[in-house]
Amino acid sequence: MKNDYRSRNHPAWWAFLVHRLSGLALSIFLPFHFWALGQALQGEARLDTLLRWTEQPLVKFAETMLVLLLAAHLTGGLRLLALEFLPWRGWQKSLLAWAAGAALAAGLAFALAL
Amino acid sequence: MNSAGQGYAASPVVATGTSAKTEAWLWIAQRASAALLALCVLVHLVTIIYAVRHGLSGAAILGRTQGNPAWLAFYSLYVLAIAVHAPIGLRTLCQEWLGWRSASLNWFIVALALALFVFGLRAALAVFLV
Numbered sequence: 001m002k003n004d005y006r007s008r009n010h011p012a013w014w015a016f017l018v019h020r021l022s023g024l025a026l027s028i029f030l031p032f033h034f035w036a037l038g039q040a041l042q043g044e045a046r047l048d049t050l051l052r053w054t055e056q057p058l059v060k061f062a063e064t065m066l067v068l069l070l071a072a073h074l075t076g077g078l079r080l081l082a083l084e085f086l087p088w089r090g091w092q093k094s095l096l097a098w099a100a101g102a103a104l105a106a107g108l109a110f111a112l113a114l
Numbered sequence: 115m116n117s118a119g120q121g122y123a124a125s126p127v128v129a130t131g132t133s134a135k136t137e138a139w140l141w142i143a144q145r146a147s148a149a150l151l152a153l154c155v156l157v158h159l160v161t162i163i164y165a166v167r168h169g170l171s172g173a174a175i176l177g178r179t180q181g182n183p184a185w186l187a188f189y190s191l192y193v194l195a196i197a198v199h200a201p202i203g204l205r206t207l208c209q210e211w212l213g214w215r216s217a218s219l220n221w222f223i224v225a226l227a228l229a230l231f232v233f234g235l236r237a238a239l240a241v242f243l244v
Contacts, residue, residue: 020207027200037237040244047172074155077148106159113166
């Protein structure tokens with residue numbers, strides 16, 4: 001529908017989609033993350049084995065994407081909290097750009113530290 | 115609600131099978147856990163980048179967490195906030211995108227919250243105890 005399309009071709013809708021999809025991806029990742037950390041119960045050597053596995057380029061890329069998604073979910077969430085709980089101010093219009101910028105900076109900081 | 119009329123987590127707009135009061139509590143729980151998570155995720159991101167810069171190894175991870183009650187308390191709180199936040203968000207997603215609006219969804223979400231809490235706490239304890 002035309003209206004449907006127009007309402008979705010808007011930065012705020014893309015922010016909603018990023019927030020939802022990043023939340024979904026992080027929820028799917030969580031059980032694997034908890035499982036990996038739980039491997040510490042079998043000793044330090046087991047953790048090292050897992051960490052060696054994560055040194056593969058594809059896994060490193062996935063990790064960078066996860067850090068980016070976590071940062072995006074954080075900054076997008078802070079934007080939502082500000083919109084919902086703070087009195088409306090003009091500067092909140094630029095929150096979207098700040099949220100995207102901060103998330104990218106966090107992803108980059110991780111990628112460069114690898 | 116955003117400008118496109120999409121309901122965010124636990125929005126009363128998509129309430130199904132639960133009272134308005136329960137939906138309101140879910141909405142509050144989602145926001146309260148989000149505020150707590152904002153702090154936890156910030157600490158987590160800084161720790162991740164610090165850990166990667168200083169050489170990621172089992173010894174380095176356990177050197178920070180092993181027998182450290184402050185990290186155990188932090189991760190326990192983090193896990194609790196996740197166990198509240200993620201299932202409520204997924205509940206809204208299931209309602210809006212999958213059309214899953216029966217009472218079974220609420221049972222699924224409660225089970226998911228419990229599983230995340232237990233599994234997450236096990237992970238926090240694992241890096242504390244070993």
